[in-house]
Amino acid sequence: VFGKMQNFIAVKDATTNKTYMHTPHISGGTTTNPNIVGVSTYDARRMGETPFILLSALFGFTGFEVETGNSFFADPAAVSAHTNSMKINDYFQKIHKRNSLDDKGMRLISTVHIGSKWNNAAWNGKQMLYGDGDGIILGSLAGGLDVAGHEMTHGVIENTTDLIYQDESGAINESLADIFGAYGEMYATGTVDWDMGEDIYTPNIPGDGGLRSLSDPTSVRLSTTYLPSGHYPDHYDDRYLGTLDRGGVHINSSINNKAAYLITDGGTHYGVTVQGIGRTKAEKIFYRALTLYLTPSSGFKDMREAAIQASRDLYKDRNGQPSPETAAVIAAYDAVGVP
Numbered sequence: 001v002f003g004k005m006q007n008f009i010a011v012k013d014a015t016t017n018k019t020y021m022h023t024p025h026i027s028g029g030t031t032t033n034p035n036i037v038g039v040s041t042y043d044a045r046r047m048g049e050t051p052f053i054l055l056s057a058l059f060g061f062t063g064f065e066v067e068t069g070n071s072f073f074a075d076p077a078a079v080s081a082h083t084n085s086m087k088i089n090d091y092f093q094k095i096h097k098r099n100s101l102d103d104k105g106m107r108l109i110s111t112v113h114i115g116s117k118w119n120n121a122a123w124n125g126k127q128m129l130y131g132d133g134d135g136i137i138l139g140s141l142a143g144g145l146d147v148a149g150h151e152m153t154h155g156v157i158e159n160t161t162d163l164i165y166q167d168e169s170g171a172i173n174e175s176l177a178d179i180f181g182a183y184g185e186m187y188a189t190g191t192v193d194w195d196m197g198e199d200i201y202t203p204n205i206p207g208d209g210g211l212r213s214l215s216d217p218t219s220v221r222l223s224t225t226y227l228p229s230g231h232y233p234d235h236y237d238d239r240y241l242g243t244l245d246r247g248g249v250h251i252n253s254s255i256n257n258k259a260a261y262l263i264t265d266g267g268t269h270y271g272v273t274v275q276g277i278g279r280t281k282a283e284k285i286f287y288r289a290l291t292l293y294l295t296p297s298s299g300f301k302d303m304r305e306a307a308i309q310a311s312r313d314l315y316k317d318r319n320g321q322p323s324p325e326t327a328a329v330i331a332a333y334d335a336v337g338v339p
């Protein structure tokens, strides 16, 4: 053990003789059989994202060894990535009884300082990756708890329905990553927050929201990454039908995000009123829909049907009438124009 801060330890892995930041995190499970999920964080030392992703895919490369002594622990990006992955893991363990991203207790691996001014975070099929941001549009992305939730949900999706990352199924993939990123953050912080990435978005401009808004998608301009102009859509009739962004996966996700917001908090949208049912019910409906009813090619209509079926399973109809929970799901998808 090279150093100890809070419950972080840097360990020398006897087999690989590598040192990295590792925590045997006890989370969920039962008193007699706690789930111990390994959490490990590495430093890419600004290696480019392309070579990193290639080396990761070819050789399982995870980054460079952690600095021994205290310098590593002083690295806010590393500490944030590490603690955020534990918090989101706790959310899936406690709320959804899921033992890590694969439900088999897989190690949670993060690598920070990927690339140079990289305004991205990603799930590369094996682990979470975080850029440092350019300091203007984005700050260090590891600083966003909802960002970690988003990336880790990509891991959950890949280990469950594995929604095809293109067009409508890709938008549902992206939306569920935002939805569970938001739910996970709200669970961990205990505060209501429907913005994505607000903690890392435009670090020099306080209070200007995040990359996306689930409560009011159209309040956020589409960044130049996707379209030169316009706002995120909040109705199916306004969906993006072009080829940018793999068919708008980060654009049309906002339509389903709005539905999730309405189901949770309620509201009137394009004249349709939804009675919210709260996060603790809404998150169960979406998790059941994801793990039981969606398929890799599921689009918006399938998402609507999956959420209604999941709700019917959890909150039974009464004398032929939908429960308030199912009524909220139906009204929310009507409100965003998903038939």
Ligand SMILES: CCC(=O)Oc1c(C)cccc1C(=O)O
Pocket: 119, 120, 121, 122, 123, 146, 147, 150, 151, 196, 197, 211
């Ligand atoms: C909220 C997390 C997020 O959106 O991460 C991405 C960023 C910042 C850029 C490009 C792709 C992603 C992603 O994970 O989809």
Ligand SMILES: [Ca+2]
Pocket: 146, 182, 185, 193, 194, 195, 196, 197, 198, 210
């Ligand atoms: Ca947030």
Ligand SMILES: [Zn+2]
Pocket: 150, 154, 174, 177
């Ligand atoms: Zn994503």
